[in-house]
Amino acid sequence: MKEQNSKEINNKFEEVTVKTDHIFQGKIISLQVDEVKLPNGKMSTREIVKHPGAVAVLAIHEDKMIVVEQYRKPLEKNQIEIPAGKLDPGEDPQTAALRELKEETGFDCGSIKLINSFYTSPGFADEKIVLFLAEDLTQGEMQLDEDEFLSCESITLEQALQYIKEEKISDAKTITAVYAWQIYKLTGKI
Known part of the structure; x- marks a missing residue:
């Protein structure tokens, strides 16, 4: 079996962001909706809460x-x-x-x-x-x-x-x- 480098392994399920809509900006968190291209080429959306850690x-x-x-x-x-x-x-x-x-x-x-x-x-x-x-x-x-x-x-x-x-x-x-x-x-x- 052919060895894959770690970058290929880490990215094999990557969803590429096509567009981001910023929905809400609060004191602590923000909410965005990303339109993403899936590994199979289809499109989907992801609702993402951003937090400072x-x-x-x-x-x-x-x-x-x-x-x-x-x-x-x-x-x-x-x-x-x-x-x-x-x-x-x-x-x-x-x-x-x-x-x-x-x-x-x-x-x-x-x-x-x-x-x-x-x-x-x-x-x-x-x-x-x-x-x-x-x-x-x-x-x-x-x-x-x-x-x-x-x-x-x-x-x-x-x-x-x-x-x-x-x-x-x-x-x-x-x-x-x-x-x-x-x-x-x-x-x-x-």
Whole structure:
């Protein structure tokens, strides 16, 4: 079998954008509709949400995970999540992670490491979250934005796993962080 170079493999299903209609520009996201040419030559449309990207922090203090509880309007319910927030234009993800940790929880950290990054919903959005592990925490004062209403608590791994079962934790970034923490506790590696 003939070897294909990685560019050919990566592009074999490429959809070429023929036209873009910008539908909405919000404070955080924008929506566009792209007309695309499919690999078979036919035309189709793609609705795409553009997002500046975000960071999230798995913060461990005294063998507990620091979480925040807040109301999520799209879900019409409260959620328990790890601290997170959007990237400002040109902002370094690690700097943003330290900022969000401080703002939402009041904690500073002595050690921060990259865990991984991932796309939240690549079928319709380009949002990428960069996930960090923060340790050696010291507590200070929360610095919430004026439109942020949340509470902060620390939970055990067992509580986190139970919250996943109960759907109190149901967002991808927090579930990913809980399972990364579980692996970290078992192996000592992130």
